[in-house]
Amino acid sequence: MYHIASEETYHHGEIIFKEGSSGDWIYVVQSGSVEISKTIQGHKYVIEVLETGDIFGEIDFLGGTERIATARVIGETTVGIIDREFLDQEFNKISEDFRLILVAAAHRIKKMTDRATEFTARKEPRVSKVLPVMFKFGDTLIKGYLGNMSTWGLFIQTDNPLKPGHKFSLKLNLPGIKETLTLKCEVVWTRIRPEGPQRPNGMGIKFRDIDMKDYRILKQYIKEQGTDEKEQ
Known part of the structure; x- marks a missing residue:
């Protein structure tokens, strides 16, 4: 054939x-x-x-x-x-x-x-933890709050979400963790306007690359914090 x-x-x-x-x-x-x-x-x-x-x-x-x-x-x-x-x-x-x-x-x-x-x-365990986050994208300083985090990615609540496809590096400091995690990220989707109290404006992020050591730290942190199944 x-x-x-x-x-x-x-x-x-x-x-x-x-x-x-x-x-x-x-x-x-x-x-x-x-x-x-x-x-x-x-x-x-x-x-x-x-x-x-x-x-x-x-x-x-x-x-x-x-x-x-x-x-x-x-x-x-x-x-x-x-x-x-x-x-x-x-x-x-x-x-x-x-x-x-x-x-x-x-x-x-x-x-x-x-x-x-x-x-x-995204079906993996996630944890909603409101943490302040700040990083630079080009000459623009992005400020917001981190939440709904998994080993796959996270949600950043911000008034200035980036466009889908934009890539950036994020330095993340988690409470109780000495090491600073370095995450290479990409914007998957954006919500310009809030859609109710549980769906604020912001952007959904996936991790493009994460060091195996940082991955293990993040996975253990999520496990210790417990999971939250709510979508953002």
Whole structure:
């Protein structure tokens, strides 16, 4: 059914490719199983387990992006690599408009996968702790209050929320913790106007990167404070 250029056999637990790595080969499972997963703040979230006949890696080929997930084999597994020259020839046969549609669809699927995984990560324990926070974004000094915090991200109540997609670094000092946590953040959503007493104006933040030591400190702090399931 597919034009297979070569085959590779992996043992249980071996990685075919890692999330964030380069590469645009498309694979098909010949035998065995392949687990597709994403990692957020040190936690693995399994997206799908592929069986014989399933293909993977196609989003990276179409979108020209880095690998959007990790592919790990379960048990003894053989995968076929679909002939790249054949794929390029077939892809170039279709109209430019349709190629653009496919590329746009691949990027949208990647974004939807990222958002869905992040939403799952938000189900982790959170704690509402009102703490003053202040940081600089360019030449602008942002002041507000921190709350609804998890190992995934936090909410900052502020009259001057940044736009979604803006990235910044945050130095966080938690009560009773000597170490200052360094968090690389990105704005996911913004609320310009309050929507009732429990939904003030501000911005939802996800952690783009956090040192493992800081992550453990934050996780322990949240555990000791107890959890709060309220949304902000």
